[in-house]
Amino acid sequence: MTRYPRRLPSGPVPGWRRRALPLGVVLLASAALVGCGQDPDQPQPEVTAEELEDVRDEVSALERRVEALEADGATEPTADPGAPAPETSPPAEATPQFTEGEDVSVRAEVVGLIATTDIGTAFRVSTGSGRAVAVVSATPVQPLQVQDVVRVSGTATAVDRETFEREFGIAPTVIFDDPEAFFAGEDGQIAIAADQVEPLDGAAVD
Numbered sequence: 001m002t003r004y005p006r007r008l009p010s011g012p013v014p015g016w017r018r019r020a021l022p023l024g025v026v027l028l029a030s031a032a033l034v035g036c037g038q039d040p041d042q043p044q045p046e047v048t049a050e051e052l053e054d055v056r057d058e059v060s061a062l063e064r065r066v067e068a069l070e071a072d073g074a075t076e077p078t079a080d081p082g083a084p085a086p087e088t089s090p091p092a093e094a095t096p097q098f099t100e101g102e103d104v105s106v107r108a109e110v111v112g113l114i115a116t117t118d119i120g121t122a123f124r125v126s127t128g129s130g131r132a133v134a135v136v137s138a139t140p141v142q143p144l145q146v147q148d149v150v151r152v153s154g155t156a157t158a159v160d161r162e163t164f165e166r167e168f169g170i171a172p173t174v175i176f177d178d179p180e181a182f183f184a185g186e187d188g189q190i191a192i193a194a195d196q197v198e199p200l201d202g203a204a205v206d
Helices: 016-037 049-075 164-168 179-186
Strands: 103-116 121-126 132-137 149-158 190-200
């Protein structure tokens, strides 16, 4: 049997275009899929891990500080509502205008009558300090009325039951109807042992 060699076509095989086109499409699609699967370049973070760790440490320190302050506040003693209020010093009394043993001569207004007898007179005057001062005269003074203005001259003297007669020149039982009442209000206070009491019409007080 005689074999004849098979002749290969010298040109393109009919239909090669139809087979090559689908293969090209598949290759292009595969390349596109591979390209889509690759992640784009990720942006670099602006804060480093070390900086974040520092921030965490600072926050932790602040939290510990707050906890310590809250603990201190909880342990501080509070005022006992039942405890008595702290004592306050009483207001100081008005400073007397005169000092013991001082020679005085003052114009003042009569603000009260204590005793008037044939041998002596006692009354109160208001001085420039606004404090009432007792005046005891061992000689009679013409009748006085409240709001009269007088000039009193004498010595500032501390009232003492034991030395009253010697200091003021008259016994308390002679000039006062109720010596006990007088000493109850004036004992230890400064009064004027008057040498002279002169009424002044229309004069202003010192």
